[in-house]
Amino acid sequence: MSAATLLGAQAPADAAAAREVLLDVRAISKSFGDRVVLSDMSMRVHAGEVVAFLGANGSGKSTTLRAVNGLIEADSGDITIAGVRLSEASAQRRAEARRTAATVFQKIHLVQRRTVLQNVCAGGFARLPGWRSIPPLFPRSLQEEAMVCLDRVGLADRAHDRAGSLSGGQQQRVAIARALCQRPRMILADEPVSALDPKAADDVMRLLRRLAVEENLGVAAVLHQPQLARAYADRVIGLRGGRLVFDSSVLDIDDVELGSLYL
């Protein structure tokens, strides 16, 4: 039995169809100069599911997530986040919608000399317009909320330690707590486990799956390990050369198809 099955059965595709759509990407394309890196890419993320992006280096996985979180803008196509169609929304509505999708990166970017709690509070502060840097003191209510977020990732007992004293896997869980402090509906994780050892990678993936199953968050994670997708995702999106190759329930896809992405 896979770890994901223990945490909650991986949903068949028709179950996902009945859930709320948190992210709807329709036919987006993106070029850098004359280089097309994403063509007609479409995908959805539903509440309560983990979607894994797989594909060789340069296949467009991160570009898709960046078009969602606003680090880049797609050249064409449509993105709807939490019911807000970005192309038709005001700049303020677009920013609000994008804040419902918190991003976690491979490079963890905690302020190492600050405490774990202060780093998590920064996620709550990021909800405020005009936020730039971590202030020395956070309001008590925000500290309490940050403690709850740390508890959700199993690190409340490390709240007052310096972030730099934690292991890589623990720091990634703190980064996820910081993302939770933004009160997202969805977590976009761009290679969240690529820098971690196998045990820490499992811990982080198990946490993301638990947040989906128990808290109804949507999770979209770029992964380089097909076996982690198989263990922890409900759906797998395969990309090759900026094009969607498949979008399947993990129950319907075999190792040959997964492996073919890397040929």
Ligand SMILES: Nc1ncnc2c1ncn2[C@@H]1O[C@H](COP(=O)(O)OP(=O)(O)OP(=O)(O)O)[C@@H](O)[C@H]1O
């Ligand atoms: N800002 C940019 N300017 C120019 N080219 C870019 C830019 N961002 C990405 N690219 C190119 O777009 C292509 C797709 O990149 P992307 O990061 O989406 O791939 P990926 O599937 O996430 O790959 P990897 O697994 O290596 O991270 C790559 O060839 C990359 O070099």
